[in-house]
Amino acid sequence: MAKRCRFLLFLPLVLFSFFTSASPLSITKSDFAALREIKNSLTDVPSSSAAATRFFSSWDFSSGADPCTSFTGVTCFSSRVTILSLGTGLSDSRGLAGTLSPAIAKLTELSQLILFSGIVTGPIPSRLGNLRNLKVISLTNNRLTGEIPPGIFNLPNLHTLDLSHNQLSGRIPPATPGLNQLKVLILSNNQLLGKLPSTFWDQLLHMDLSNNYITGTLPEKMPSELRYLSVSNNRLWGPIDGLESLSELAYLDLSMNRFSGPIPNTLFRPGITSMLLQRNNLSGLVPQSPPWSYVAGSTFDLSHNFLTGELTPALIGVETLFLNNNRLNGLVPEGYAQSVKSGTMKTLYLQHNYITGFPIEEGYVLPETTAVCLSYNCMEEPPLGMAACPASAGDQISRPAYQCAASRYHNSSSMV
Incomplete structure (x- = not known):
């Protein structure tokens, strides 16, 4: 009787061990094989820290572990891999080296x-x-080379494409009509042309x-819902009046290009938080619009x-507000x-304009958090x-008198 009791106590352990070892992995064989190929093409970058992840x-x-529950960066649904995150992103890890295997497909x-x-x-x-x-492709801050595969831009469900900070070259493939899912496109810091x-x-x-x-001009028609637009530090030129229809725009950076012509009045509105247009060839007057209550932290x-x-x-x-190094003249408004x-x-x-006066008392002490620079204008001091x-x-405190005189003559004659 005692032997039979011991056997009955031991039997559940035997059955548990049998079914655990005999049960198949929850992941499909094809996905399992693909993960093996992906690992064979990549490796952890060695770190001097023994505690590095x-x-x-x-x-x-080889352990029989199920990748869906045991492999870092692998998420499954119904036995298939649905999310693959390669690398940890942690500060103590130097990331991965190698190449991206076609087996990902x-x-x-x-x-x-x-x-x-x-x-x-x-x-x-x-x-x-x-x-x-x-829906999401994010392959940032590596050394990927070559052109962006055009097929990526035809994916019907793609929402976010971030390939920034690589060494990608070639042209940006055109958009395919009817594919309206892409919301976020980040291709910055590459070698695209x-x-x-x-x-x-x-x-x-x-x-x-x-x-x-990137060269050429801005497209005549931009996405009307665009809220963030940056094409800074390229080789773009031409007018920027095509941005007039972007009523949702909150962040605009066209700096360090060759854009020319006037700044559209419609860009100046309360919803915009950053407008970075420096180091271009923009001309004309500062737009005539009311003094909006811009959001805290706004930068122009x-x-x-x-x-x-x-x-x-x-x-x-x-x-x-930075308006230095232009050709502004006259008195600065009291506001x-x-x-x-x-x-x-x-x-x-x-600084570096032709301004003749700023309505503040001489010697006024500014708040410690405030910086105002008026040097090299047409004020004696x-x-x-x-x-x-x-x-x-x-x-240099002020402009030479002959430059200020020439500026006054030019402005008066241009009004005739």
Whole structure:
């Protein structure tokens, strides 16, 4: 009887061990094989820290462990891999090295593909364009090369494409009519060239193409829902009046290009938080619009252009305003001085213009959080001195008299 009892107690352990070892993995064989190929093409970058996190330490194909529950960065649904995050993204990890295996395309139910910062090289597998369930592709801060596979831009469910901070080259493939899912496009800090596509995705909300070698002009029609647009530090030129229809725009960065012509009045409205247009060839007057109550932290940089005429009240409510290195003249409106005194405007750079007066008492002490620079204008001595001026403003207090006289003549004659 005692032996029978001992056997009955032992039997559940035997059965548990049998079914555990005999039960198949929850992942499909094809996805299991694809993960093995992916691992064979990548490796953890060695770290001098013994405690550094190694991403592939959990990817053990010989232990019988189920990748869906045991492999870091692998998420499954119904036995298929749906999310693949390669690398940890942690500060103590140097990321991954190697190349991206074409076997990624065998994970046919994949909805998200993420590659964290590392030194992965080589091309983006062209077969990614076959993964019709992909919603997110984020392959940032690596050393990927070659052109962007055109098929990626035809994925019907793609919402976010972030390939920034790589070494990608070639042209940006054009948008395909009827594919309206793409909302976020980030291709900044690569080596892309050629002209911008004539059309973009209708529902695009965020587009960052900065720090490339893109040429030509802005498309005549931009996505009407666009809220974030950056094409800074490229080789773009021409007018920017095509941006007039972007009523939802909150962040605009066209800096360090060759854009010319006037700044559209419609860009100056309460909803915009950042307008960075510095170092272009923009000309004309500062737009005539009411002094909006811009949001806290708003930054407008219109410096290093060819803006002329007197400064209008349009920008009184901006928190950080750079208008230096233009051709502005005349008196600064009273509202700017009041905004500076109250601390609403924390930075106002007007140096290197032809301004003749700023309505503030000589020797007035600014709030500690405020910086105003008025040097190298047509004032004998700036009322606030040069203490708040940056080093790039130089050490000259005022413009030479002959330059100011020439400016007055030019402005008066141009009004005839």
